[in-house]
Amino acid sequence: xxxxxxxxxxxxxxxxxxxxxxxxxxxxxxxxxxxxxxxxxxxxxxxxxxxxxxxxxxxxxxxxx
Numbered sequence: 001x002x003x004x005x006x007x008x009x010x011x012x013x014x015x016x017x018x019x020x021x022x023x024x025x026x027x028x029x030x031x032x033x034x035x036x037x038x039x040x041x042x043x044x045x046x047x048x049x050x051x052x053x054x055x056x057x058x059x060x061x062x063x064x065x
Contacts, residue, residue: 018026 021029
């Protein structure tokens with residue numbers, strides 16, 4: 001599928017993107033994307049931990065019945 005894309009084509013596309021948007025805006029987008037990924041991972045870990053405690057409480061209630 002990517003056999004038609006050469007390294008020179010990719011380099012040309014990157015140069016055009018940098019010229020259109022500028023390095024400062026691209027740096028900000030990268031920083032925002034990194035922050036969003038970190039936030040997603042943190043909330044995913046918190047959700048996983050809370051679901052484990054909920055399932056432990058449910059199993060404790062079922063055991064006591």
